[in-house]
């Protein structure tokens with residue numbers, strides 16, 4: 279990863295000035311997840327010798343009872359891979375699976391990995407035919423070893439699996455005498471063939487997926503790298519002329535100076551205090567998706583904390599929400615199809631408002647094709663993406679102060695499209711509300727950030743008489759981070775961190791054939807960690823994390839209540855009952871309104 283170098287440099291820089299009493303610098307250094315402080319040799323030596331299993335709390339993927347047809351596609355040891363091409367393997371539809379009959383009803387990607395020694399959290403991506411299937415972060419090993427498994431439902435990429443394709447994995451790792459952790463990885467696909475169709479999922483998989491990513495060969499991930507607020511990167515693609523529906527799915531991760539963008543102070547604070555080496559540009563970020571230069575959708579990202587983030591002891595063994603399977607974001611572009619079905623190239627590009635080095639972004643264009651005609655036609659009826667400026671209220675003197683940032687925006691588009699299904703009008707809208715309250719106290723030795731993102735979006739498709747499908751999603755991403763540091767002597771300090779991060783979501787779907795369906799998810803983690811840091815090593819410390827996960831849908835429920843402290847699970851309760859979930863029911867509801875259609 280190119281971002282490794284700047285991090286090393288800033289690390290050395292911090293060292294050179296480590297006698298400064300500004301504990302902000304400790305914050306800057308510690309919140310860098312490539313921080314070598316994540317050396318836990320000294321506190322893990324007395325732990326049991328068997329490998330620790332790390333995990334992210336999620337609902338297990340519901341699969342048919344039948345045994346899957348499985349294929350191991352890649353087995354690789356990621357040692358010194360930084361600056362090398364992605365590791366590739368050929369995926370072939372397994373001959374022992376009956377691919378020539380009905381399509382698999384469920385496809386599951388399984389990443390299983392083991393490591394031991396000392397290593398950073400490494401971001402990685404996995405692509406099939408250039409289409410990204412997984413963006414993730416490695417768990418940080420212990421000397422006694424760790425293992426973890428990520429299972430992801432990849433049924434929506436089904437059209438890729440019927441023919442041979444190149445699988446590529448980029449995981450930029452550096453192994454030397456200090457950072458010894460090699461990642462031993464297996465990648466498998468499991469295909470489930472159910473005799474009857476599975477319960478309705480929100481969408482049938484697309485017929486064709488066009489990657490909006492860099493092409494092999496290259497010595498990096500297939501993602502684009504966005505390093506500043508003016509950079510726009512992407513690709514020109516030509517669409518088949520019989521598409522009747524299109525959605526772009528965007529994968530995002532942020533690193534180095536923007537790994538903790540939500541804690542970045544405004545530049546005025548940095549310059550007034552003559553701070554150097556502190557990432558700024560304030561705490562607001564927006565990813566924009568541009569079609570031929572027009573912003574057709576936005577993403578106000580969920581705050582994934584990687585496994586070494588804030589205090590690495592918090593995430594052992596319960597990993598942060600989204601860290602093992604970063605969320606991707608869908609933007610419906612069907613209203614714009616009429617503009618781009620001309621057989622010519624059209625550009626899909628990405629930018630990041632206020633970006634600092636570096637954001638990794640790419641996307642998959644999911645297309646549904648009209649099998650009964652070779653041309654569809656359409657037109658945009660309405661499109662609005664008004665500009666906006668986040669408001670900042672700033673009140674600081676020296677290193678202490680308050681910063682309140684608030685922003686909102688809407689984007690909407692309506693267009694019609696004529697295919698063998700008739701003339702269908704599709705409306706897509708997004709509404710975002712963001713608030714970030716940041717407080718520095720104790721002469722800059724403590725920072726508290728309280729942020730919320732509200733994201734309300736939906737798609738409605740109808741012909742002149744009937745609603746054919748509609749989807750309405752409401753998400754809330756609450757985040758609270760408190761970091762306090764105190765210097766102990768010239769080269770050591772104490773850090774206290776509290777983190778609360780949540781991912782709440784309510785989805786309502788209506789499909790002409792399947793009727794109404796819904797899912798509701800409330801997923802909340804909170805943790806506290808203390809660590810003593812000397813030089814670049816955590817010499818002692820403890821992290822505790824609690825998580826409550828509640829999922830309800832017409833197709834099943836899942837509940838889990840789990841807590842860990844100092845690598846040990848304190849309690850772990852889970853169930854699939856939809857009725858016993860009193861916490862869930864008493865926790866109030868997301869403010870979604872059933873849209874009358």
Ligand SMILES: *[C@@H]1O[C@H](CO)[C@@H](O)[C@H](O)[C@H]1NC(C)=O
Pocket residue numbers: 298299300301677721
């Ligand atoms: C606050 O921190 C700055 C920089 O570390 C230092 O110069 C200053 O003396 C401190 N002020 C107080 C009141 O401690």
Ligand SMILES: *[C@@H]1O[C@H](CO)[C@@H](O)[C@H](O)[C@H]1NC(C)=O
Pocket residue numbers: 324325819820844
């Ligand atoms: C954490 O666990 C280790 C052994 O597993 C123990 O030696 C250490 O005292 C514990 N730390 C705290 C703060 O409980």
Ligand SMILES: *[C@@H]1O[C@H](CO)[C@@H](O)[C@H](O)[C@H]1NC(C)=O
Pocket residue numbers: 353390391392462463464
């Ligand atoms: C990978 O698969 C091999 C068998 O092919 C197995 O021995 C090994 O333990 C697996 N590794 C991981 C990390 O799952």
Ligand SMILES: *[C@@H]1O[C@H](CO)[C@@H](O)[C@H](O)[C@H]1NC(C)=O
Pocket residue numbers: 505506507508509
């Ligand atoms: C922003 O990034 C682009 C692409 O990486 C680069 O060409 C441009 O010079 C950068 N702009 C600034 C102001 O650094």
Ligand SMILES: *[C@@H]1O[C@H](CO)[C@@H](O)[C@H](O)[C@H]1NC(C)=O
Pocket residue numbers: 512513514623624625
């Ligand atoms: C896309 O094509 C346009 C003109 O056809 C060209 O100006 C632009 O540079 C291309 N963009 C990319 C990302 O290739």
Ligand SMILES: *[C@@H]1O[C@H](CO)[C@@H](O)[C@H](O)[C@H]1NC(C)=O
Pocket residue numbers: 550551552
């Ligand atoms: C920042 O630097 C300027 C110019 O050297 C100086 O006048 C000012 O007092 C400094 N401010 C702080 C907070 O150190």
Ligand SMILES: *[C@@H]1O[C@H](CO)[C@@H](O)[C@H](O)[C@H]1NC(C)=O
Pocket residue numbers: 673674
């Ligand atoms: C700015 O902060 C100071 C000190 O905390 C406080 O007394 C003052 O009321 C604040 N001003 C505003 C406008 O918030």
Ligand SMILES: *[C@@H]1O[C@H](CO)[C@@H](O)[C@H](O)[C@H]1NC(C)=O
Pocket residue numbers: 728729758
């Ligand atoms: C964060 O802000 C929200 C709403 O502004 C408030 O309800 C919540 O208590 C705050 N959390 C903390 C930890 O201050």
Ligand SMILES: *[C@@H]1O[C@H](CO)[C@@H](O)[C@H](O)[C@H]1NC(C)=O
Pocket residue numbers: 699700701741742743744790
């Ligand atoms: C609208 O769709 C419904 C359901 O598919 C169909 O029965 C009806 O004929 C369609 N109406 C028009 C005007 O195409």
Ligand SMILES: *[C@@H]1O[C@H](CO)[C@@H](O)[C@H](O)[C@H]1NC(C)=O
Pocket residue numbers: 760775776806
């Ligand atoms: C941090 O969490 C601890 C334990 O829950 C709590 O006692 C403390 O008040 C919290 N501090 C802050 C600043 O949020």
Ligand SMILES: *[C@@H]1O[C@H](CO)[C@@H](O)[C@H](O)[C@H]1NC(C)=O
Pocket residue numbers: 826839840849851861
């Ligand atoms: C989770 O379990 C803990 C310990 O048993 C319990 O105190 C807590 O109330 C539970 N939380 C929920 C939401 O069930």
